[in-house]
Amino acid sequence: xxxxxxxxxxxxxxxxxxxxxxxxxxxxxxxxxxxxxxxxxxxxxxxxxxxxxxxxxxxxxxxxxxxxxxxxxxxxxxxxxxxxxxxxxxxxxxxxxxxxxxxxxxxxxxxxxxxxxxxxxxxxxxxxxxxxxxxxxxxxxxxxxxxxxxxxxxxxxxxxxxxxxxxxxxxxxxxxxxxxxxxxxxxxxxxxxxxxxxxxxxxxxxxxxxxxxxxxxxxxxxxxxxxxxxxxxxxxxxxxxxxxxxxxxxxxxxxxxxxxxxxxxxxxxxxxxxxxxxxxxxxxxxxxxxxxxxxxxxxxxxxxxxxxxxxxxxxxxxxxxxxxxxxxxxxxxxxxxxxxxxxxxxxxxxxxxxxxxxxxxxxxxxxxxxxxxxxxxxxxxxxxxxxxxxxxxxxxxxxxxxxxxxxxxxxxxxxxxxxxxxxxxxxxxxxxxxxxxxxxxxxxxxxxxxxxxxxxxxxxxxxxxxxxxxxxxxxxxxxxxxxxxxxxxxxxxxxxxxxxxxxxxxxxxxxxxxxxxxxxxxxxxxxxxxxxxxxxxxxxxxxxxxxxxxxxxxxxxxxxxxxxxxxxxxxxxxxxxxxxxxxxxxxxxxxxxx
Amino acid sequence: xxxxxxxxxxxxxxxxxxxxxxxxxxxxxxxxxxxxxxxxxxxxxxxxxxxxxxxxxxxxxxxxxxxxxxxxxxxxxxxxxxxxxxxxxxxxxxxxxxxxxxxxxxxxxxxxxxxxxxxxxxxxxxxxxxxxxxxxxxxxxxxxxxxxxxxxxxxxxxxxxxxxxxxxxxxxxxxxxxxxxxxxxxxxxxxxxxxxxxxxxxxxxxxxxxxxxxxxxxxxxxxxxxxxxxxxxxxxxxxxxxxxxxxxxxxxxxxxxxxxxxxxxxxxxxxxxxxxxxxxxxxxxxxxxxxxxxxxxxxxxxxxxxxxxxxxxxxxxxxxxxxxxxxxxxxxx
Numbered sequence: 001x002x003x004x005x006x007x008x009x010x011x012x013x014x015x016x017x018x019x020x021x022x023x024x025x026x027x028x029x030x031x032x033x034x035x036x037x038x039x040x041x042x043x044x045x046x047x048x049x050x051x052x053x054x055x056x057x058x059x060x061x062x063x064x065x066x067x068x069x070x071x072x073x074x075x076x077x078x079x080x081x082x083x084x085x086x087x088x089x090x091x092x093x094x095x096x097x098x099x100x101x102x103x104x105x106x107x108x109x110x111x112x113x114x115x116x117x118x119x120x121x122x123x124x125x126x127x128x129x130x131x132x133x134x135x136x137x138x139x140x141x142x143x144x145x146x147x148x149x150x151x152x153x154x155x156x157x158x159x160x161x162x163x164x165x166x167x168x169x170x171x172x173x174x175x176x177x178x179x180x181x182x183x184x185x186x187x188x189x190x191x192x193x194x195x196x197x198x199x200x201x202x203x204x205x206x207x208x209x210x211x212x213x214x215x216x217x218x219x220x221x222x223x224x225x226x227x228x229x230x231x232x233x234x235x236x237x238x239x240x241x242x243x244x245x246x247x248x249x250x251x252x253x254x255x256x257x258x259x260x261x262x263x264x265x266x267x268x269x270x271x272x273x274x275x276x277x278x279x280x281x282x283x284x285x286x287x288x289x290x291x292x293x294x295x296x297x298x299x300x301x302x303x304x305x306x307x308x309x310x311x312x313x314x315x316x317x318x319x320x321x322x323x324x325x326x327x328x329x330x331x332x333x334x335x336x337x338x339x340x341x342x343x344x345x346x347x348x349x350x351x352x353x354x355x356x357x358x359x360x361x362x363x364x365x366x367x368x369x370x371x372x373x374x375x376x377x378x379x380x381x382x383x384x385x386x387x388x389x390x391x392x393x394x395x396x397x398x399x400x401x402x403x404x405x406x407x408x409x410x411x412x413x414x415x416x417x418x419x420x421x422x423x424x425x426x427x428x429x430x431x432x433x434x435x436x437x438x439x440x441x442x443x444x445x446x447x448x449x450x451x452x453x454x455x456x457x458x459x460x461x462x463x464x465x466x467x468x469x470x471x472x473x474x475x476x477x478x479x480x481x482x483x484x485x486x487x488x489x490x491x492x493x494x495x496x497x498x499x500x501x502x503x504x505x506x507x508x509x510x511x512x513x514x515x516x517x518x519x520x521x522x523x524x525x526x527x528x529x530x531x532x533x534x535x536x537x538x539x540x541x542x543x544x545x546x547x548x549x550x551x552x553x554x555x556x557x558x559x560x561x562x563x564x565x566x567x568x569x570x571x572x573x574x575x576x577x578x579x580x581x582x583x584x585x586x587x588x589x590x591x592x593x594x
Numbered sequence: 595x596x597x598x599x600x601x602x603x604x605x606x607x608x609x610x611x612x613x614x615x616x617x618x619x620x621x622x623x624x625x626x627x628x629x630x631x632x633x634x635x636x637x638x639x640x641x642x643x644x645x646x647x648x649x650x651x652x653x654x655x656x657x658x659x660x661x662x663x664x665x666x667x668x669x670x671x672x673x674x675x676x677x678x679x680x681x682x683x684x685x686x687x688x689x690x691x692x693x694x695x696x697x698x699x700x701x702x703x704x705x706x707x708x709x710x711x712x713x714x715x716x717x718x719x720x721x722x723x724x725x726x727x728x729x730x731x732x733x734x735x736x737x738x739x740x741x742x743x744x745x746x747x748x749x750x751x752x753x754x755x756x757x758x759x760x761x762x763x764x765x766x767x768x769x770x771x772x773x774x775x776x777x778x779x780x781x782x783x784x785x786x787x788x789x790x791x792x793x794x795x796x797x798x799x800x801x802x803x804x805x806x807x808x809x810x811x812x813x814x815x816x817x818x819x820x821x822x823x824x825x826x827x828x829x830x831x832x833x834x835x836x837x838x839x840x841x842x843x844x845x846x847x848x849x850x851x852x853x854x855x856x857x858x859x860x861x862x863x864x865x866x867x868x869x870x871x872x873x874x875x876x877x878x879x880x881x882x883x884x885x886x887x888x889x890x891x892x893x894x895x896x897x898x899x900x901x902x903x904x905x906x907x908x909x910x911x912x913x914x915x916x917x918x919x920x921x922x923x924x925x926x927x
Contacts, residue, residue, distance in 0.1 A: 045756070138855065141857040141858050141859065142853075142857065164908075166906065166911060167906060167914070167915045168906075169906060169910045173854075175850065175853065175915050217657070217660065218657070218658060218660070229908060230908070234654070235650075236912050237647075237868070237870040237871065237912055237913065237916070238654075238870070238871065238874060239907040240908070241868060241896055241913055243869050243871060243874070304613075443876060478852065484649070496876075
């Protein structure tokens, strides 16, 4: 059977702690995941933002280089000297030389002022080329008109065209990495005639820009031209060898300004309107996330502290909740044992448990009352039962005594008849008089002696007795009818079966603060087995007085407590000794009840 | 009491779980390697494109892999004794790995042995030694490079063609392999190789040897040089003798002069190595080997056949001109 999750544990406390812990772990996990995600996203966005600014700056710098080159090309293209040199027909040699010198002067000024301009040249269709300061030559093994930047310039009409990065091989003896801006200068209506002007930007100007910027230890910047060709990449050689791949189409097609790759790189993209180039910043996310890692540590630490605090709280709370329940449980166990005195709960709180405890207290009190009531009722019932019994005189005894009287009367033993009849009358009177439960020792002894008088007359030669009671205790009050049954028992079970005369001795004395009454006989005695069962009901045979031995014992104990009562010592063929112990000076508190 | 114990137990378990979770979380990204220290000992640390490219390639790999790279080497390739001293110096530093481009085919062996004896991972680059050593060799596949040249030059071969080869050092592994590859590339035409000469890596000697060759075989119309010096020397001779119209040529490696000779049409093709890749792969392999990972015993750093037509292609110009702004300058001729 599927158990309820929370009841699976044996104690409420464990359930509380466990569910608390679970709840907290759950909450903390969500907190951790969310905050880390948020922190990560923020960090990533910040990095992208920061990288964007950096590479945007790179793009701006490139734009300003290119803008500067365009300005130069525009100035050159619209310069009157250049136009005269290109288009004026029938130029004299002197005029040509003069124009060349002036244009070269301009070129020289430009290359002197700008380190980043590697080459600047005018390549007319018909006239002599003007390169840099006028001293450089075209590369004799290269047909310049076949070079891509030259052809692109022609195709573009009069517009400036920007090449990708390349080795400039047009000039003899130099192989510089440059970016070329070329422009066709024509007369407008006749695009063919004229010439091409170009200016080379030193590639290191661009590569330095990119290398100067640090995107962490492993991050880098690369530049693509408008067609996806690599203008600059720190690992260009590896890429061309196929040892490294770089995202080119992804970057060309990217719609957002940054994206993250699966291998943990952040690509940030900046496009230049002017050049059409794309500057891409690549940063390694794990490097960017170093601060996030620190944040993660703090979060985990906070989570751990919170978890501990929550656990302690759960512990204390469960303690608080289960304490009264435990007290209740303990109290119930006490009640089970019948220990009502320790069962009362102190009600501290006014909640459900408090109500429960209060109800429990009421219930135990009620039970306690009921039990006490029952005990009292039973005691009363028992006492009255015993009272009824003690008042009965055994009919056999009565019959036998009367029979003895008849025989004595027939034999004319008048004196004996008188003695016996008066003794019987005394006995009967005592058994009728029920108003007093207690009598003095003297009275009890007297009553017993009366009984013995009758029995002595009946068993003449068989019974001899002696009564020795310390006068000190004669006036002590004791419950009545305790001595006579012992004597009766001694006669019927001991002396009666003895060959010859039996001796019965009644002794009464004080022992410390106890009254001791002894009935000794030298009859046939009892074996251990009989002795053990002496108080059982069946020992009360029909011939004895109604008051049995167990009745005596029970009454003594009911009256005086368990510390007192009746005990026997006996040996077969030697005799029996019955001893009653009673308290000295007992109060007659229960007087009148019996 | 039982409940109490159970509560403590549960709390303990939960705390343990939380602690483990925390530790896992904590250590998740923390496992960083102590940066490895690698020493790269080059044959030379000079301003040639070749060694600078090896150096740059190595630096690129080191930066990417996050290792500490120290680069050493004498000023000239011929200083074998100096390089050997540098090997000892490097061993003193107790690096995790040494990437060595051995100068001597035999002289370097005892020193390389000391590297391995010191328990330092050894990776060889560029050249081999008489004894096979090191975890890995990263070098140009010279046989393949030679065969590329042979296969290309085959187009100029007919029955009449007489072929001459100018090698650099007789018996050196590069010369042997390149020649073998060249023959392989030529196929049947290799029979037309009439002579192989060795210039001991001297341009002047190569020039003289070529002149002698052309004197001995006036109809020789295909000459190849097996390294930069032999190729340039041979090409100068052919150019000076004015027979370049009829003589096809090919060479190895690149220099400005070779490039110009290629542009001029003296050379039909040159085969160049990829030193940047060699440096990059060399350090990458050294790092992998030092970290105890499996490495290939031989890594080809590659070669490329360059002709006048493709020399300015996007891919090849970066190989031919690895560095900007260094070659030539303004009006210098």
